[in-house]
Amino acid sequence: MKKYTSVHDVADLNQLVAEAQHLKENPFKYKNLGENKTLGLIFLNPSLRTRLSTQKAGQNLGMNVIVMNLDKEGWALETQEGAIMNGTTVEHIKEAAAVMGEYCDIIGIRSFPKLQNREEDYNEELLQQFIKYSQKPIVSLESATRHPLQSLADLLTIKENAAAGKRPKVVLSWAPHIKPIPQCVANSFAEWVGQADVELVITHPEGYELAPEFTKNATVTTNQQEALQDADFVYVKNWSSYTEYGKVLTDGEGWMLTNEKLQATNNAKVMHCLPVRRNVELSDEILDGPNSLVLEQANNRTYAAQAVLKRMLEAL
């Protein structure tokens, strides 16, 4: 595997999930694989779960892990081709990526969209330039439009918790938030789960339609109650508008998932990628109740990352 940025980089989705599950049971089995290999993790935005789980995944495989918080360490990158760099950017991504490529065997990078210009964000310029200039295998640690390590962990979590012999109904349910949030987790979840053997329903208020390329295999409705009917899994997530790009169109009153709403489901398990704003996105009663899978999802992040890193190490 040379890059891991979306579901399209994965030829065999089920095998990759199975590999993550195998690593969860045998986390240290491949500890020699990463010996003398360096994993560089670059963050242009803060991270808790992603940093810790990917760092741990690399260590489980015996890698040396170097973390670089470019945002906090004041290293503003230039991304424009041909820029005359007489302003605030101190280094062009051409050099920064290529230099990281000299030091690292595999590179993970996190960046967020600015939510100002849709085309710019959806071009994934930063990620694409890193791939181009680093010349090393690149793992997306969340990009402007996708969060593929989260999605792999989510699929693993669904697989582990699905009832045997039944095609589960999975609902991606929009939730309120106090500020504009990227679409990447929702995009990515829809893209991944849409390729798995599940029934996918997406529900959100008017105006929150995701980009059509992500929702091809989903039923989309603005009727949350209908969507939740007989659901086996409810994935709760806020995102800002794609059509009126980056905007918050409603305060979302009534969209927060509660135990009452859960009654319409098939005793559904509830998922969220975290961090979650309690009693805004999701109620205390659900997060503290028996149906929540959020910690299992977070734990599975380690093995999702480990499966991807293992494949990259094998292909070095």
Place this chain on the structure above:
Amino acid sequence: MKKYTSVHDVADLNQLVAEAQHLKENPFKYKNLGENKTLGLIFLNPSLRTRLSTQKAGQNLGMNVIVMNLDKEGWALETQEGAIMNGTTVEHIKEAAAVMGEYCDIIGIRSFPKLQNREEDYNEELLQQFIKYSQKPIVSLESATRHPLQSLADLLTIKENAAAGKRPKVVLSWAPHIKPIPQCVANSFAEWVGQADVELVITHPEGYELAPEFTKNATVTTNQQEALQDADFVYVKNWSSYTEYGKVLTDGEGWMLTNEKLQATNNAKVMHCLPVRRNVELSDEILDGPNSLVLEQANNRTYAAQAVLKRMLEAL
């Protein structure tokens, strides 16, 4: 050992000190003990000695160490039960602690008191919630009211430097500072040394009485000169008022330890947990002189942490 937050978590004080001393002589003897174990160190406040010494202690035991500076990385935690998180906190401690617990085998956490509300600080809510929600062994890297790794290192330092066959006189002597400082180092020192086979005297200006639960085994006096008489060790430390909570009541003129004052002692060794404000808390002549133990104390921090981590690893 499941938690290490105060002297009350230690059943056998003398054995733990002896264990730290043994590790100082054999730092790499137990390097296999921590293999494939992850130590997560979480800082909600800056740290130099604690971070380095605990990181080194974990590495000496073969652990993988992951450091998270939550304060600098902009991860504001919510601690209030039932909070509607529509403000500035991005994650509830319930999730943050539980997720860290998924990734780490042992967790160290540092937080400071706000010095605004005594009851709140002395309830140690953040530390208690971390213990409750992480479900993993927790080491306090300094909390609102105590600094138990410092105290263990201090006891080791006293043991190493005490004259044979004599019960030493140890004086905790308040010192001036320019701003309000927590009581935790003083509390903790009094609590630990009060359980050791020493004579403990605490001296401070009027109004700086520590909370009574910490000073049960100490003689307390506002007469510094009297306190210093025949002392074998003087532990110098500033703290703000406990009774007029968090206040600085005096500029402390005359309370800084000098060589002249040291003449009343039994050529006492001088201790301080560092960082120290030279010529405010403690004079150059003492810090640069032969009686200072401050570097030895700092060095002993590694072996104090290592003794605690070793016990936790053995109990996993």
Place this chain on the structure above:
Amino acid sequence: MKKYTSVHDVADLNQLVAEAQHLKENPFKYKNLGENKTLGLIFLNPSLRTRLSTQKAGQNLGMNVIVMNLDKEGWALETQEGAIMNGTTVEHIKEAAAVMGEYCDIIGIRSFPKLQNREEDYNEELLQQFIKYSQKPIVSLESATRHPLQSLADLLTIKENAAAGKRPKVVLSWAPHIKPIPQCVANSFAEWVGQADVELVITHPEGYELAPEFTKNATVTTNQQEALQDADFVYVKNWSSYTEYGKVLTDGEGWMLTNEKLQATNNAKVMHCLPVRRNVELSDEILDGPNSLVLEQANNRTYAAQAVLKRMLEAL
């Protein structure tokens, strides 16, 4: 080797370069050498290449590496002897250095000049105090006046790319920048290359003369065109004025290296320590063209650091 702060700490320049080259070919050959040894890297200024390459060098030698970003972690150091520390500094360098010395076997430190007071900067007070008080081997990760790991990597790069049997002509060519930049890279390059078997020419606008102690073995001219004639290597770098200390005296129009200017050279290889401001210091066409060695230089930083650390480990 007990300290590595300038070329004067190196008895056998050619052998050290050869050692770096040997390590580049055999990076993991001495992995047992650093076992159970701790490398502490202290940054008082941000760093990308230096941090990553030195961290990697230490790991290649089997060391534990601990990074401390003192600037970002809010740990302001006092350096003045006898200071009454009632202001913003929280710890004296005497304690900070000595404590780091307790925890680390080798210490790397980066600090920049303030460019306010020449004598103060050129006294290298911070670096000298760290050497004095830490009592451990110290590697300069760039100081107020020199950048010796960069220079060693630069010499290795020249050696690898020089035509056999010919004494190469190396030109250090001043370049424009938008703000005052230290002289350290230029000083250090002149000092190192001046001791190698090359012809060294330095060219810069009037008023940018480096301190004479660094340029003893160089020809200096303000005529860039003349300097570039038949050059085999051009090292591009901005620096602020030494004589009118820290000042930017000109916008440097016409001094940026271009392919047109390169025609006067012997198809010269172009070097820069990075980060580089594209189209201000150096043109896109050169950085993206076949003559650029900038990535090779960055890569060689690892082996320069590794050669120095190896010698220090051998001398412990």
